[in-house]
Amino acid sequence: MHHIGSTSIRGMKAKPIIDIMPVVKDIERIHLYNDSMRMAGYEPKGENGLPGRRYFQKGGDQRTHHVHMYQQGHPDIHRHLAFRDYVSSHPDAMAAYASLKEELAKKFRYDSQAYADGKSGLVRQIDEAALAWYLNRTS
Secondary structure, three states: EEOOOHHHOOOOOOOOOOOEEEEEOOOHHHHHHHHHHHHOEEEEEEOOOOOEEEEEEEEEEOOEEEEEEEEEEHHHHHHOOOOOOHHOOOOOHHHHHHHHHOOOOHOOOHHHHHHHHHHHOOOHHHHHHHHHHHHHHHO
């Protein structure tokens, strides 16, 4: 289980939403726990646009938690961890990302899709640098 997202990066401005990434042995069995997750206040969202992920939200319109489940070996596991660790240790990347997020949050206060879309270009750039950095560190 990993803490990911902006709240996992010390010093990063973030919405008060905690992103959690459990890594599981068999992603195809996760639906068996949907009722248990509902009882804990989480809404099952299936893949929610990302193949191989199982996604849950807590808090409705005032979300407090996101759970992103992946099966062992899924490439997005390393992508999330690389992004977190890279931004944590590269102040310029953190400053650029924080500045963009703050600008977009003001501009798209009530439009979460436009906010996410606005971040996507910089996130892709950071993802590329982060993965190369992360793989170099772990090899």
